[in-house]
Amino acid sequence: MNITNSSNCSYPVHSPYPGGVLNVQINSALFDENKEGIKVGQGLHLVCRSGFKNVNLISPIPLSSKKIQLDIVLNNKIIESIPVINKEYRESRITITDNDMVSPPKEVLPRIKLEASIIKAAKNINSFSNYFVLPMKMPTKGIESSEFGVRRFINGAPRNRHTGLDIAAPEGADVYAPLDGVVLLSEEFFYRGNIIYIDHGNGLISSFSHLQKSLVKKNRKVKAGDLIGKVGKTGRVTGPHLHWEVSILGTTVDPKLFLRAIN
Numbered sequence: 001m002n003i004t005n006s007s008n009c010s011y012p013v014h015s016p017y018p019g020g021v022l023n024v025q026i027n028s029a030l031f032d033e034n035k036e037g038i039k040v041g042q043g044l045h046l047v048c049r050s051g052f053k054n055v056n057l058i059s060p061i062p063l064s065s066k067k068i069q070l071d072i073v074l075n076n077k078i079i080e081s082i083p084v085i086n087k088e089y090r091e092s093r094i095t096i097t098d099n100d101m102v103s104p105p106k107e108v109l110p111r112i113k114l115e116a117s118i119i120k121a122a123k124n125i126n127s128f129s130n131y132f133v134l135p136m137k138m139p140t141k142g143i144e145s146s147e148f149g150v151r152r153f154i155n156g157a158p159r160n161r162h163t164g165l166d167i168a169a170p171e172g173a174d175v176y177a178p179l180d181g182v183v184l185l186s187e188e189f190f191y192r193g194n195i196i197y198i199d200h201g202n203g204l205i206s207s208f209s210h211l212q213k214s215l216v217k218k219n220r221k222v223k224a225g226d227l228i229g230k231v232g233k234t235g236r237v238t239g240p241h242l243h244w245e246v247s248i249l250g251t252t253v254d255p256k257l258f259l260r261a262i263n
């Protein structure tokens with residue numbers, strides 16, 4: 001479990017629904033005496049400290065979660081129960097004419113499998129950082145074209161939920177790091193095209209897909225606002241846009257919860 005300091009522990013915004021996060025403040029005295037005996041929500045959490053009196057417990061809620069309440073348990077006693085709100089996510093139906101992108105040819109399957117395992121490993125990296133500077137900055141200027149959590153159908157068949165925020169922008173538009181971090185991956189993948197993954201520390205990872213090009217290499221340190229790539233339409237896409245994804249402790253959640261303006 002990571003304990004990190006921040007000037008503002010109210011990010012990510014408390015949003016107790018599948019695809020959101022628990023962000024609950026508790027008295028730090030309670031926490032300090034029992035820091036090994038505390039369990040939050042689905043099991044994984046990080047601790048944000050912004051002062052002496054209180055700490056925030058932050059825990060992601062998977063999109064697939066069916067729980068109706070999440071408990072904060074201290075030494076086997078429930079100290080708080082948070083009801084999980086039902087959130088209706090929109091349905092989206094798209095048509096893709098390039099059949100190789102809908103049902104990839106057999107020879108590409110090992111590549112797709114390998115890339116999925118690389119992504120999974122990247123999302124589960126949990127490197128300690130003693131300071132968080134949330135909220136994040138928007139990684140590109142554009143129009144939000146598809147929100148997080150959308151139930152997608154391609155050519156009529158149900159597919160995975162949309163696990164990022166799509167921002168439509170012209171090809172070649174600048175993409176910036178939303179927060180300080182270290183580049184974990186800068187590669188070309190089958191579905192996601194040119195990608196960048198950034199480790200922001202404490203289990204917080206963000207990624208940028210379908211780039212025209214990446215301008216950063218693996219292990220490069222970046223600052224919030226640094227230019228890292230260009231918007232493109234590589235991989236499985238219908239037009240140029242940035243697919244921005246954020247995960248916390250391995251679970252993908254709504255990137256908007258990390259931004260100052262929530263709408």
Ligand SMILES: [Zn+2]
Pocket residue numbers: 146162164165166242243244
């Ligand atoms: Zn997307």
